Amino acid sequence: MRAREVGLGRKWVYVVTETGHVGFAFAVPEAPLHVEVIEDEHSLGELMGLAWQHPLLTSVALAAANAAMQALVDDEEDVVCFSCDLLEMLGLRKGDRVAIIGYVHRVADMIADIVGRGNVVLYEDNPMHRLDAAEKGLAARPGNQFLIEAEDYDVVLATGASLVDPRLMAALERRMPRVFAMVGPTSSFHPGTARQLGLTVYGGSHVPRENRDRVLRRIKAGYGFKAISKLVRKWSVALENN
Structure with a gap:
C-alpha cells in the first residue's frame, strides 16, 4: 500500500x-x-x-x-476488540508498582485507586501536568527520570506518543515489567509490531x-x-x- x-x-x-x-x-x-x-x-x-x-x-x-x-x-x-476494557486487561494487583509515562488523567486516577496512590509514579515532561498529578496525590517526575528507574516497576503504562523518543525502549531493555501497556491513537499499530515491542496490552483508535x-x-x-x-x-x- x-x-x-x-x-x-x-x-x-x-x-x-x-x-x-x-x-x-x-x-x-x-x-x-x-x-x-x-x-x-x-x-x-x-x-x-x-x-x-x-x-x-x-x-x-x-x-x-x-x-x-x-x-x-x-x-x-x-483483529481488535472495541468493547473490551483495557484497564481490566492490565490485570492490576493491589500493591503493584506502576509507572505511567505521559499523563492520561482518567486512567491514572483509576489505576491509583486499584494499586494504591503511593504506588503510582507519573513520568511527564510537561510541568503543568506534573503539578496536576501531584495535586491528586501522585508522585510526578520529569520523563527522563524513567531511564534510571525503569527496573523498579511491575507495570509500565505508556502513551503511544512516548515511542517518538527511543529512550523508552532503551530503558526497558534491562528488564521488561510483568505488564507493558500502551494507549492512545499513536499506538494504533499491528499486533505483530506490538509483540516486537514487548507489549502485553495496548489500545488504539x-x-x-x-x-x-x-x-x-x-x-x-x-x-x-x-x-x-x-x-x-x-x-x-x-x-x-x-
Missing part, C-alpha cells in the same frame, strides 16, 4: 493512503518535515522504516503504521470510513485528540508474548 499524502499539523503527523485511510501520530512540530518525505512517493513500509532516525520521522513512521492498521481493521474487524474526511480536516487545522475523539472508535488488544 502506498501513501498519497504525508503532512504535519500543529499536533499530528498524518499519512493518507491511496485507499483513503487516514493514519496519524503525535508530533512535536520542532522542524518542518523533510522535503523528500512530503514530495516523493513512498510505500507505507518505506515510511515505517524511518522510525527513530529523528523525532518527526519517527512520527511519520508511526502514522504510516497507524494507516496500515486502519486498513487492516476495515478488512478484519475482529480506528477512524470509520464516514469520518475520515472530518478527522483529516481537523488534524490539518491543528486540533488535538479531544476534537476528534468522538469521530473515532477506541479499541484494545491483549497479547500473549513469548
Whole structure:
C-alpha cells in the first residue's frame, strides 16, 4: 500500500493512503518535515522504516503504521476488540508498582485507586501536568527520570506518543515489567509490531470510513485528540508474548 499524502499539523503527523485511510501520530512540530518525505512517493513500509532516525520521522513512521492498521481493521474487524476494557486487561494487583509515562488523567486516577496512590509514579515532561498529578496525590517526575528507574516497576503504562523518543525502549531493555501497556491513537499499530515491542496490552483508535474526511480536516487545522475523539472508535488488544 502506498501513501498519497504525508503532512504535519500543529499536533499530528498524518499519512493518507491511496485507499483513503487516514493514519496519524503525535508530533512535536520542532522542524518542518523533510522535503523528500512530503514530495516523493513512498510505500507505507518505506515510511515505517524511518522510525527513530529523528523525532518527526519517527512520527511519520508511526502514522504510516497507524494507516496500515486502519486498513487492516476495515478488512478484519475482529483483529481488535472495541468493547473490551483495557484497564481490566492490565490485570492490576493491589500493591503493584506502576509507572505511567505521559499523563492520561482518567486512567491514572483509576489505576491509583486499584494499586494504591503511593504506588503510582507519573513520568511527564510537561510541568503543568506534573503539578496536576501531584495535586491528586501522585508522585510526578520529569520523563527522563524513567531511564534510571525503569527496573523498579511491575507495570509500565505508556502513551503511544512516548515511542517518538527511543529512550523508552532503551530503558526497558534491562528488564521488561510483568505488564507493558500502551494507549492512545499513536499506538494504533499491528499486533505483530506490538509483540516486537514487548507489549502485553495496548489500545488504539480506528477512524470509520464516514469520518475520515472530518478527522483529516481537523488534524490539518491543528486540533488535538479531544476534537476528534468522538469521530473515532477506541479499541484494545491483549497479547500473549513469548
